[in-house]
Amino acid sequence: MSVEAELLWAEKYRPKTLDEMVNQEEIVSRLKQFVKTKNMPHCLFAGPPGTGKTTAAHCLARDLYGPEYHRWFLELNASDARGIEVIRTTVKEFARSIVPGPVPFKIIVLDEADNMTADAQQALRRLMEMYTSTCRFILIANYPSKIIEPIQSRTAFFRFTPLKPEDIIARLKWIAEQENVKYDEEAIKTIYEVSEGDLRRAINILQAASALGGRVTVEAVYKVIGRAHPKEIREMIRLALSGKFMEARNKLREVMINYGLSGLDVVKQIHREIFSSDMKLPEDLRVLIADYAGEVQFRLVEGADDEIQLSAFLARLALLGKKFRV
Template sequence: MTEAAKMDTDDKPTIKVNKRPSIPDESIQMPWVEKYRPAKLEDLVAHEDIVSILTKLIDSDNLPHLLLYGPPGTGKTSTIVAAAKRMYGSTAAYKTMALELNASDSRGIDVVRNEIKEFAGTRQLFHKGIKLIILDEADAMTSDAQFALRRVIEKHYKNARFCLICNYVSKIIPALQSRCTRFRFAPLQQHQIRSRLLEVADAEKVNYTEDGMNAILNLSGGDMRRVLNLLQSTAMSSEVVNEHTVYMTSGAPLPKDVTIAMDWLMNLEFREAYEKLTNMCTTKGYALTDVLTDFTTLVSELELPAGVMAVLLDGMSKVEHRLAFGTDEKLQAASLVGVFVQARHMMKVA
C-alpha cells in the first residue's frame, strides 16, 4: 500500500458494523420510542432526585397529587407510568387502577364531570389501594375544565391521586398548582442521552460512526424522544448512520454550511452575501429559521464589543420573530444580512 493510500485510509471514520435483523417481527416494526420506553423507575437515565423521591413516596404509601412539567421528551410520562407500575406491581393491576388520558384530546369540562369523576368515585372490589389518574398535556385543558377538576381532586382524595403532566406550568391555574407537588424535568444532558442512544443502536444492529452519534446528540436539544426518532429514521433510510446522513434526514443545516454562511455575512458586501445565503437555502432546502438558530450559537461565541453583540442579537431575534409568523423568507434573509452589515459598520466606526 502506498503512503498516500495509507493516509487516506487513516482519515476515514471508524464504522461500527452490525448485522441487521433479516426477518422482521412485530417488535422490530414498533417505533423505537415505545419499544425502549423504560418499564421501571431504575431504567430512567436522568432525574435521579425525582426518581428517588417518587420511590420513597410510593414505598411508604404516601403519594400526593403530582404536577410534572418541563420540555418535551424529558421523561415525564415515562416516569409516572413506571411509578404507577411500581405502585400496582403488575400490568394487569395498572390497567385496572390507573386512568391515562391525553388532555389535548379530552380537554373539555364534560370529560372531568363524567369520565374522570366516575373513575375517581368508584372503588375496585379486587384491588385495594388508591387509584391513579394521569392527565397528559394538561396545559391544553380549558379553564373551565381545570376549575372543575379542582373540586374533583378535593372530593375524591381518599380514592384517587392525580398526576398532571404539562410542558408549560404557567398554563395550569394556580388553584391546581397549589394542590399538587411539583417536579420540574430539565432537558437531558448529552452524557445522559449517549448511553441510551448507543444501547438502542447496538440492540437494533445499526451501523454507525462516532460523528453520526455526535450529530444526533447535537441535534437532540435534550429531547430523548427526538433522539430515538432521528436514530430510527436515519437507520431506516441509510446504510450507515454518520454525520452527513443524520443531517440529511433531519433537514438541519450542515455545520460546515452554517460556518461558510457566517463567513459571508461577516465579510462580503450586502448584495453578494444576500445572493449567496438565499441560493444556499434554496438549493439545499434549508429553512432560514434553522440557519438562524445555528447563527445564534456562532455569534454568542464571537468576541465582539458589547454594543455590537447587542445589535446582532436584537436584530436576529426580530428576524426570527417575523419568520415565526410566516413572513417571506427572502425578505427576512435580506433583513438578516442588513443586521450583520450594520454590526460591521459599528465595528469600523468604533
C-alpha cells in the same frame, strides 16, 4: 423464517419500571418512596419535552400495581380531550367503578395540562378535591407557570431537568447495540445536538437513520433531518420576505393542511428558522421577526383561526422584507 413485528423504538425502549429509568435520579428516588409507603399525593410533573415525565408516571403506576396497572390507571391528554366536560365525564366514570387493587387509590394522568384554559383548570381543581379519597392526579406540563396557583399548591412539584448529553448519548448507543446497528461516534453526537435534549426525538432520528440501511453516519442523520423537516417553512419565509405573499400563503396552506402542522408548530419552526445560519438575514431583522413571532404565538392561543394569524405574520414579513430590502 418468522418475522418480528417492529415498534417505534421510543416505545420499545421506554423504561417499564422506576429502576429502569436512567436519569432524573432525585425524582426517581422520591417516587420510589411513594411505592414503598403505598401512598402518594397529587403530583405536578413539569419540564421540557422528552425528559421522561410521562414515562415516570407509567413506571410509578407499574411499580405500584404491577404489570396489569392499566386497570387502575387513566391517561388523558388535555390537547386531545376536548374541553373540561369530556374530562369530567371520563374521570367521573373512571373514579366511580371500584376495582380492588394493591393500593386504595387509582391514578389519573393528565398530560399537557398547561394547554388547558384557566377556567378548565378551575374545574379540574374541583374534580381533584371531589375524588381525592379514591384517586390521585398526576398533572404533566411543559410550563408549570401556566398551571393555576390553587392547583400548584395542592400538588407535589417535580421539576424534570433537561437530560445530560452523556445520558442521551449513552442511551442512544445502548439502543443501537440492542438493535445491532453500526454507528459512527460522531453521528450519535450529531443526533444529540439536533434533538435539543429531547430524548424521544433523538430516538426517532436514530431509528429513521438506521432504516436508511447500513451504518448510521453523520450524513445519514442529516439526510433524515432534511427529509423530516420540510423545506416548506424556510421557503415560505423567503417568499414572504421577497414580497411574494400569495406564494408564501400557498406554502403555509401546504404545511398546515397537507402536513397537518398546527399554527403553533408553524410559528415555532419559523422562530427556529430565522436564527439558523442558512438564512442570511440582518441581525436586527431577525430580532424584529422573533419579536413578532412571540406576539403571533400569543395570539394563536387567543384567536379562532390559525391561518388568519399566520397570514398576518406573512404580511408582516413581506413588509419587513421590503423595508430591509432582503
